[in-house]
Amino acid sequence: MYRVDLNSDLAESFGNYKIGLDEEVIKYVTSANIACGWHAGDPLVMEKTVQMAKNQGVRIGAHPGYLDLMGFGRRNMAVTPQEVKAYIKYQVGALMAFTKAKGEKIQHVKPHGAMYNMAAKDKDLAMAIAEGIYEVDQDIILMGLANSEIIKAGKTFGLKVCNEVFADRAYNSDGTLVSRKLEGAVIHDADLAISRVVRMVKEGKVTAINGEDIEIKAQSICVHGDNPEAVEFVRKIRLKLEEEGIQVTAISNFIL
């Protein structure tokens, strides 16, 4: 049987600032990545979102990022592995207080933005992130770009890992994402995007930007809740996946 997880970045609001239709998109996803107050999010938002995820039966993950609220954690920073390891622990711990208070557990950790992208390529950084998680809780699943350095690092520490794919992004033939700066990087046709992820899940393949078929492991699909169109896309992708006989369920139900 085919199974896949749908994950979305939630809890990105901060103080008086609201971002994301969290209440809407959470109805369709199975795993929630919760910002931990560094690149986005604050303690009240974290608390509220943990409760919302619990109410919806959605599994909870930490979404740690760089301390760069002004840049939303999307700007590369030259942090050392030792620093990033401590930053991961700090943020995962902060979320853990809120999950513990609600009788929940942290299912996974998915680094955010620039940290995610850097950890997909930089082995030392990836190892530091994996080690940070490993030291806090060895049962946490490490989610990152399919087949990248972060996945390898997680395995090295004996962590369960989750290969994440993107419905709306083009892939290079080596399995990396096509840079957003290049034409064709983003797939705007919703039906095409959906048929691609269905194929990723069922066949383990996707057509790269050069036309070549490449192998890809799709355990979780990243979706967005920034605006009504995005939420509608999530609703459709979930529906289509289920129509195709793919069970949409949290990663902890099939990554063992």
Next chain:
Amino acid sequence: MYRVDLNSDLAESFGNYKIGLDEEVIKYVTSANIACGWHAGDPLVMEKTVQMAKNQGVRIGAHPGYLDLMGFGRRNMAVTPQEVKAYIKYQVGALMAFTKAKGEKIQHVKPHGAMYNMAAKDKDLAMAIAEGIYEVDQDIILMGLANSEIIKAGKTFGLKVCNEVFADRAYNSDGTLVSRKLEGAVIHDADLAISRVVRMVKEGKVTAINGEDIEIKAQSICVHGDNPEAVEFVRKIRLKLEEEGIQVTAISNFIL
């Protein structure tokens, strides 16, 4: 047998900024209050200090404060009880990641600076702090100003509580601290300060600023490691307490 704890605020350095002779003062205390990155401290400092406390056999506590690094958490802020409760959880959780990683546990939580002072008087704030701790871990001891609202709030939630006293501060006849703005608020004579705490521990009494003897429960004594003189005072107070037959030991050894 008389027993008392010596606690000190540690891990207040931040990035390139160093504060406190942590490596020195930790030799003499039994409980360490670790700043959690809001009013002071950062993840690397927290990690290092947790390790140092473990090495020295010193018990670890969280020292949460307001998000006011520029004011070192010493400026009153009009936060709501709901906010402070979430802030406590966030900071306690962040520290918990580091203690968990070292196989240690958080012994206590002692609010810092303005939060400490406000919680000593404001019942709603005190209750919110106690509830935040209670929700994260019911085994944590809540440390605060002896006989103040924070102690009552901890008891209301069934938490173990620790009455803290100050060696170098004068008391009003109602058990509150004499404001630093008033003459005589700080006791500069080290021998007098020490003899006062010995009496607090042995007799449960201290002479208030108006000359009256008042009752005070001394379970932990707050000491400082800001400079060599402060550290020397800590060394002396510990020696004197032991000479007086008072066992200096972490609160978790006698607050049950």
Next chain:
Amino acid sequence: MYRVDLNSDLAESFGNYKIGLDEEVIKYVTSANIACGWHAGDPLVMEKTVQMAKNQGVRIGAHPGYLDLMGFGRRNMAVTPQEVKAYIKYQVGALMAFTKAKGEKIQHVKPHGAMYNMAAKDKDLAMAIAEGIYEVDQDIILMGLANSEIIKAGKTFGLKVCNEVFADRAYNSDGTLVSRKLEGAVIHDADLAISRVVRMVKEGKVTAINGEDIEIKAQSICVHGDNPEAVEFVRKIRLKLEEEGIQVTAISNFIL
């Protein structure tokens, strides 16, 4: 001839976070209060908003606040007069770089949120704010709650001052605003709100919450651009003021 200014808080967006329909509301106001990066706003937003105000012929003011982005500068903080004076200078200077770069000048300074409210009542704080402005540029107009301590402080330093009124708020008989916590504090009837400000401008009077008529000096009216309804209200209030023969123009055109 009757004249009044319409002012609105702009440039409150921060990084990836958007707040306010600045492009809409700026069409109807005559003075823009620009957040300076402490409670809201960032350098890119400041730069863009200064340009937008210049394009629209709207005069520019600094809107300094407390360093509390998480609380949007709305939480009282126990800062000293010396601190607030330095904070005012820092933020006014930061904005001055952007106005200078565009060949514009800072017309006014209006403290934000908690700083605004505290300065309306606390003479020492009000004097510190006025002194900070005075030291940076004696031609800047100080805007604050009509007839409050901040207006008196501005006059003491020989600054030009602007008495601000609120269209949608009830007043106590002493000229202070009715606390938002009390019933009737906010006037939801747009027509009533408008007729009240027309009377404030023409007669210098408003009916206080106890039914009594009180004197009030209305030199600028605070309006909001948070949502389409708010913007529509601003459009209406401007139209109505002009129908009533009141010239809507920036304070620097009539406060000399």
Next chain:
Amino acid sequence: MYRVDLNSDLAESFGNYKIGLDEEVIKYVTSANIACGWHAGDPLVMEKTVQMAKNQGVRIGAHPGYLDLMGFGRRNMAVTPQEVKAYIKYQVGALMAFTKAKGEKIQHVKPHGAMYNMAAKDKDLAMAIAEGIYEVDQDIILMGLANSEIIKAGKTFGLKVCNEVFADRAYNSDGTLVSRKLEGAVIHDADLAISRVVRMVKEGKVTAINGEDIEIKAQSICVHGDNPEAVEFVRKIRLKLEEEGIQVTAISNFIL
């Protein structure tokens, strides 16, 4: 006649955190680089340091950096040229409020840490910094690594520029600094360091790490005040320069 400026990074303290023997080192330098609150410094420290520089007859410069207090502005960040331009303006403006209040002017701008190093090599970033300064005040001198991209960028905008050299650092044969990660990067022999800067000033030459003599323009020498030894070195270097007939004076006295 030979002339050179001695500059030092001051005002790096923050809130309760103290860094640098500013009161000592300021006696020997001719230009002070004042941190502007992003990577270090706060408004009170800026105000105090501007006054101190004025009292000592030391000229004032802005020392803007990345918004990374935790990393002291020493970590590379992938900011865009548009962002860095706005950040420069914000920080220069903030300092300008304090200099204006004391009847002083900003003599120069020297980017800090990672921004300094990135701007020495990255033309787009260098141009953005120069443009930001140009837009705020065309009389400000742009100080940066001798003969690097930042110097070229300043000239492109018609700004006066100041070539800075380091007494205690080894140079590559292309005029760049030897990375601190490599052996021999830092010159620990004070007499050697001093004789090198004397030669840089008098002959315009320095021996690179490969033994080759290279040309270098030395208009300002960077010195430090972190500890008593550093201050003593500054005292000695100033004395030696004067003994060698080199006038030690602020850059605005000879860069026209």
